Structures are given as structure tokens and as C-alpha cells.
């Protein structure tokens with residue numbers, strides 16, 4: 229019997245989209261599903277044909293070959309791949325399909341939003357990375373800015389050395405789960421108005437492991453891992469800031485089934501510094517200077533996170549002036565540069581003057597002239613006079 233054209237089988241044209249192909253298949257598969265047509269050989273034949281067509285047209289690679297070479301392009305005797313197409317022909321009953329109907333329906337519905345498929349249980353039988361461990365450490369401002377090494381203590385799950393993580397007592401090994409045959413999942417097929425819908429659930433006997441431990445290791449009670457307190461030296465990267473996390477690879481909990489260990493995530497709390505504050509990678513500092521230093525100018529010593537630097541302030545520097553020291557801030561955590569340091573000049577007004585000092589200061593103050601010595605003051609009060617006319621006399 230010559231094979232029918234796959235597009236005709238599904239009742240679509242050659243330009244049908246993926247969604248249209250799927251839709252057509254879904255409709256026909258429901259119509260001819262053996263569950264709906266008990267004992268109807270013609271329906272079973274149709275069903276087989278529909279599945280075969282969909283098998284090819286839903287696979288972009290096979291579809292391309294079919295479009296180019298017709299049936300010869302996808303016939304098993306040409307491809308030699310021994311795939312599910314091979315099972316067709318000469319079947320007498322439902323069981324001979326060579327294709328799991330549950331699979332068909334699972335694949336079919338999983339693309340349609342929440343019908344049956346979607347949330348497959350995770351196969352825990354394959355190697356997977358262990359869970360991350362999170363800890364918090366405290367650093368001083370300088371430790372965070374410049375980087376440091378810290379020895380930290382924390383708890384994590386490590387592979388049990390008595391059973392090397394297998395969970396079985398010495399001389400025994402886990403046996404394949406009889407309920408799921410080692411797959412870790414159990415397929416459940418339900419009848420619905422749309423036909424049989426198959427879903428998978430995690431096997432309860434082996435909890436998805438695929439194996440059952442009949443002789444548990446006495447040290448880890450069969451879990452394969454034991455909680456251990458460890459002490460580890462870690463390098464805190466220079467430039468890290470408060471509430472940031474750095475990661476130490478593979479120092480977390482042991483992996484499963486030979487998978488790598490999880491990571492250690494270190495959350496950093498940084499103490500405040502008594503003179504420096506931080507904004508990103510920039511350092512800010514307020515520098516109290518003497519009145520006379522600002523009046524006369526001076527060579528001043530400025531603290532930075534890596535030591536002191538000298539800086540010349542010019543005669544008549546005003547309080548509130550901010551200097552920038554380029555590159556004197558905190559190193560970038562990526563190692564590609566530094567922030568800046570900003571120094572804000574503040575005046576410390578002298579207290580506790582004696583009588584003689586006060587007299588000298590009064591004499592000095594009396595010698596100053598607004599016009600000559602206080603440009604800002606002059607400007608300020610002239611503007612004020614404009615605003616208030618004769619209300620104020622200064």
C-alpha cells in the first residue's frame with residue numbers, strides 16, 4: 229500500500245506553521261485515538277498514519293528531508309537510524325505501536341499551557357551540583373577596601389567518607405528501584421474527554437533516585453552526606469562593599485551522584501570608618517583645618533586609604549571647598565582601576581581663647597575691611613539691601 233502524503237494525512241498545506249501542524253495533529257489524534265475507537269481497526273490504522281506524519285512534520289530536520297525527498301528521505305530503511313518509525317507495519321493491536329501513547333499525549337499537551345505536561349519531576353538520578361551555602365562575615369572599612377584573607381568557620385554537607393557518598397553500608401550497594409525500574413519517575417495515564425493523558429510523578433519508593441538503599445551506611449544513615457563544621461581561609465576581594473556577596477566556588481554542600489559541590493556565598497557587612505565614608509568606589513573625608521591655614525595657605529597632610537599624601541592649599545581657601553585626589557579611592561573589584569578621594573575642607577573654630585588672644589583677634593578683626601577682605605560678605609549684604617530697601621542698615 230503506497231504511503232499517503234503526510235500533509236494530506238494531517239489535512240494541511242505545505243506552508244503550515246509549526247502551530248498549525250500541531251493543531252491538526254491534535255485534532256486527528258483525538259479523533260482516531262484507540263481509546264475512543266475501541267476495536268476499530270480502520271481508526272487504529274488512521275491513528276498510526278497521523279502519528280507517523282506528525283513524527284516527521286514536527287521535526288524540522290525530518291520535515292526538511294521529507295519536503296526534499298518525499299518518503300524516501302525519512303523512511304527508516306534509508307535513514308537507518310532505528311528510530312520510532314521502525315515499529316510501524318504489521319501491528320495487530322494497540323500494544324504493537326512501538327511508540328508510547330502516553331508520550332504522544334504528553335508531548336502533545338505540554339505545549340498548550342498547563343494541560344497535563346509542563347512540570348515534569350526532576351530526575352534526581354543524574355549528577356547535580358550541591359546546594360550553595362550562605363554565610364555572613366564582618367569586615368572593617370579598610371579590610372573591605374584593600375582586600376584581606378579571613379579564616380571562616382561554617383557548616384556544610386560533605387560526602388560521607390564511610391560510604392563515599394553512596395549511602396550504602398560497606399560491602400553493599402544501592403539496588404535498582406523495582407517500582408520505577410530505576411528511572412525515578414512513574415508514569416500515570418488518566419482518561420479524559422480528550423483521550424488518555426499521561427503525566428509523570430516522582431517515584432515515592434526511591435524518591436526519584438532510581439535506586440533504593442537496603443543497607444544504609446551507619447554513619448550518614450543512607451543520605452550519603454554528613455554535616456561538618458569546616459574552617460576555611462578565603463580571600464575577600466579588594467573593593468567589596470557593605471551588603472555585597474562574593475562567591476567561593478565549590479565550597480558549598482556536596483554534589484549529588486558525583487556532581488560538583490555547590491558554592492559558598494559570602495555576604496559582607498562592612499563597619500563604618502571613623503574618618504572615611506564611601507560612595508561606590510569613591511572615598512569621602514572631611515578635613516578640619518585651622519582658620520589661619522585657610523587664610524594663609526598651607527601644605528597639608530591628607531589621609532588616604534593607603535597612607536598620607538601632602539597637598540598645597542592656596543591662600544584664601546574657603547571652607548566647604550572640596551578637593552579631588554584622583555585614583556586615591558578604593559580599587560575596583562574587577563581590578564581595573566580605582567575610585568577617587570574627595571576631601572572637604574571644614575574650619576574648626578578655635579575655642580577657649582584667653583583674654584589676650586581675644587584682644588588680639590578683636591584688633592585683627594577691626595583691621596579688616598569688607599571691601600577689601602570680604603568679597604562674599606560685601607556681595608551678600610548689598611543684595612540684601614536691594615531686597616529690603618532701607619529696612620536694614622548695616
Ligand SMILES: [Zn+2]
Nearest residue numbers: 388391445448
Ligand atoms: Zn555514609
Ligand SMILES: [Zn+2]
Nearest residue numbers: 405408431434
Ligand atoms: Zn523508584
